[in-house]
Amino acid sequence: MSTGIEKEMWTTKLRKAWQKNLPVEKLLPDTQPAYVASWIYMFGVATLASLGVIIASGLWLSFEGASWYHYSSVGHFVNSIHFWAVQFFFIFMVVHLWGKFWMAAWRGKRMMTWVTGALAFVGSIATAFTGYLIQTNFDSQWISYEAKDGFNSVGIGSKFNVTNFGQMILLHVAFLPVIIGVITLIHVLLVRSKGVVPPIDAFNKELGERK
Amino acid sequence: MSDRRTELEAAPWGGRTRRYDLIKEGVVAVVIIAILAAVLSTLFGSPDDKQITFKDWAVSAPADFYATSVQELAGTSGTAGYGAPYNTASDGVNLGPLHLAKIMGVTHPVDTVNDFVITPLTTVSNAAPVADALKLWQASDAKQQSTWATNYDTALTKANQDASKVPTGDYGPVPELAAGLLTMAQAGSLDGALLSQGNYFQSDNTKQTLFLGDGSYFNDQSTASNLQGDTWGMMNETGRYPGQAWLWLYSFWYQIPPFNNEDNHPFGANADAWIMVIMGGLSLGLIIMPLIPGVRSLPYKIKIHRLIWKNYYQEENL
Amino acid sequence: MGIFHHFMNLKAVYIHIGWFQMSITNLVVVLSMLLVFGLALVLPFPGSKKGKGQK
Numbered sequence: 001m002s003t004g005i006e007k008e009m010w011t012t013k014l015r016k017a018w019q020k021n022l023p024v025e026k027l028l029p030d031t032q033p034a035y036v037a038s039w040i041y042m043f044g045v046a047t048l049a050s051l052g053v054i055i056a057s058g059l060w061l062s063f064e065g066a067s068w069y070h071y072s073s074v075g076h077f078v079n080s081i082h083f084w085a086v087q088f089f090f091i092f093m094v095v096h097l098w099g100k101f102w103m104a105a106w107r108g109k110r111m112m113t114w115v116t117g118a119l120a121f122v123g124s125i126a127t128a129f130t131g132y133l134i135q136t137n138f139d140s141q142w143i144s145y146e147a148k149d150g151f152n153s154v155g156i157g158s159k160f161n162v163t164n165f166g167q168m169i170l171l172h173v174a175f176l177p178v179i180i181g182v183i184t185l186i187h188v189l190l191v192r193s194k195g196v197v198p199p200i201d202a203f204n205k206e207l208g209e210r211k
Numbered sequence: 212m213s214d215r216r217t218e219l220e221a222a223p224w225g226g227r228t229r230r231y232d233l234i235k236e237g238v239v240a241v242v243i244i245a246i247l248a249a250v251l252s253t254l255f256g257s258p259d260d261k262q263i264t265f266k267d268w269a270v271s272a273p274a275d276f277y278a279t280s281v282q283e284l285a286g287t288s289g290t291a292g293y294g295a296p297y298n299t300a301s302d303g304v305n306l307g308p309l310h311l312a313k314i315m316g317v318t319h320p321v322d323t324v325n326d327f328v329i330t331p332l333t334t335v336s337n338a339a340p341v342a343d344a345l346k347l348w349q350a351s352d353a354k355q356q357s358t359w360a361t362n363y364d365t366a367l368t369k370a371n372q373d374a375s376k377v378p379t380g381d382y383g384p385v386p387e388l389a390a391g392l393l394t395m396a397q398a399g400s401l402d403g404a405l406l407s408q409g410n411y412f413q414s415d416n417t418k419q420t421l422f423l424g425d426g427s428y429f430n431d432q433s434t435a436s437n438l439q440g441d442t443w444g445m446m447n448e449t450g451r452y453p454g455q456a457w458l459w460l461y462s463f464w465y466q467i468p469p470f471n472n473e474d475n476h477p478f479g480a481n482a483d484a485w486i487m488v489i490m491g492g493l494s495l496g497l498i499i500m501p502l503i504p505g506v507r508s509l510p511y512k513i514k515i516h517r518l519i520w521k522n523y524y525q526e527e528n529l
Numbered sequence: 530m531g532i533f534h535h536f537m538n539l540k541a542v543y544i545h546i547g548w549f550q551m552s553i554t555n556l557v558v559v560l561s562m563l564l565v566f567g568l569a570l571v572l573p574f575p576g577s578k579k580g581k582g583q584k
């Protein structure tokens with residue numbers, strides 16, 4: 001089918017790169033290497049699942065408005081789900097991070113998997129922080145008052161004004177979740193594309209003589 | 212690590228495999244976490260300490276509110292002397308020769324005299340003494356206004372914020388203006404006026420929050436809830452709820468010298484800026500950790516990975 | 530509003546040693562994180578008997 005013209009096309013190049021790096025068999029495989037047998041592997045998925053619960057409860061909250069949960073008991077419950085799911089999200093993410101660190105899971109050209117994970121961690125802290133700013137209660141009044149000094153001190157406050165409720169609510173429900181979503185997507189696709197990293201000593205036998 | 216090992220680790224796995232249902236795992240995880248979150252929500256709910264209004268403040272601590280209003284007029288409040296991004300009253304904090312806030316400029320101008328006191332007063336119909344005071348103030352030049360306000364602020368501070376103990380003096384309309392604002396706040400009409408500044412749509416609470424923070428009332432509430440930055444407040448939440456525990460490292464720096472002493476130059480006085488830089492550096496360090504010598508070799512030295520892969524190591528006799 | 534809503538809104542209790550200070554709740558969160566990590570390391574992982582896969 002290749003006629004030569006296709007070789008130059010961006011569409012063709014993208015398709016070929018995609019097929020090479022992430023064929024659907026790699027994206028949704030039936031098996032995993034035998035060493036993928038540890039509870040530690042559950043924490044990436046648990047983080048992802050927590051993020052799912054956060055997004056679902058957050059969407060519900062955003063349809064009702066930022067003050068809903070002050071006066072509606074259903075609202076308070078949905079807000080509580082959002083709140084506790086965030087706690088789970090961070091707990092699981094940190095355990096996941098520890099696990100991947102002790103597995104040195106960046107080996108075998110998986111550096112970008114670590115980098116995207118760490119970016120997700122830093123980005124999640126920023127996202128959670130904006131969430132605390134839009135609680136429309138005493139806590140958010142205080143946090144915005146106190147945190148402004150940190151951001152102002154290095155000039156960030158000129159563009160990121162934590163006492164501006166309108167800006168914070170937009171960033172929290174639109175910009176930041178999209179960033180986290182995209183980073184997480186890349187992170188997970190990288191894991192699928194590269195395959196789960198083998199144990200540190202997996203190739204000692206092959207390399208035995210030289211070690 | 213040898214390049215050969217890296218190639219082997221990067222190559223598709225050619226060894227033993229096991230059945231693994233990724234999608235089922237994910238769905239089960241979502242269900243479990245949703246149930247866990249629902250259980251904790253049913254048991255504990257979530258924190259929601261009521262917001263403080265200017266009415267709360269003016270009713271509960273009228274003397275503090277009154278004195279703060281005078282400070283806003285005299286330019287002695289925290290906000291009035293803040294510098295960028297609100298005004299040019301000071302250079303703000305610095306990183307050595309770098310005044311980053313000042314460089315970025317006054318992007319959110321706040322004029323404490325007009326934004327906090329005069330403009331809100333003009334949005335309501337005032338009693339005669341207040342209306343007259345407002346007229347007198349507006350008809351006077353800046354130098355005269357400042358003299359009155361400074362005189363009264365100094366006298367009020369000397370009298371320990373007790374307006375009844377302030378001796379007579381050259382205060383112009385300042386006492387009446389502060390009293391007018393107090394009445395307005397007690398009636399509950401200051402919150403909206405500060406927010407809208409005479410407009411319709413508004414979503415920026417900067418002016419309210421800065422004014423609120425200039426007084427003691429708000430700060431005292433936060434101290435009572437252990438939210439002050441110098442006592443790890445950044446990590447805490449109102450009531451007994453968990454806070455942002457992940458901010459522990461950020462919060463940590465504020466507890467130790469030289470950052471825990473605001474009078475310590477150059478670092479303590481500029482702690483906010485230096486700690487931002489430190490945390491920026493550490494975050495970058497986390498992101499590029501696999502490149503950092505020493506840290507990246509820890510997993511090879513402390514063999515926690517043998518526990519993680521214990522099944523595999525047993526099966527393969529490694 | 531939560532069965533223990535009242536209890537959760539009482540004044541928090543803090544552990545305070547020198548410059549270190551942490552609410553009991555945050556301590557519980559941190560300890561449970563360590564506990565979960567520890568358990569994940571030592572608990573046997575089910576269903577990985579030798580020879581199950583190919584090769």
Ligand code: HEM
Pocket residue numbers: 040041042043044045047048051093096097100105106110113114116117118119120121124184187188191195196197
């Ligand atoms: C939004 C937060 C995150 C989500 C949703 C997430 C999700 C996942 C998932 C589902 C996996 C595959 C399953 C597993 O090995 O657990 C994974 C692998 C991985 N994660 Fe994350 N992760 C997040 C944050 C992080 C962080 C903060 C780091 C470290 C800085 C990190 C580093 C890694 C690494 C290196 C792998 C590859 C492991 C391998 O090849 O075996 N991740 N992540």
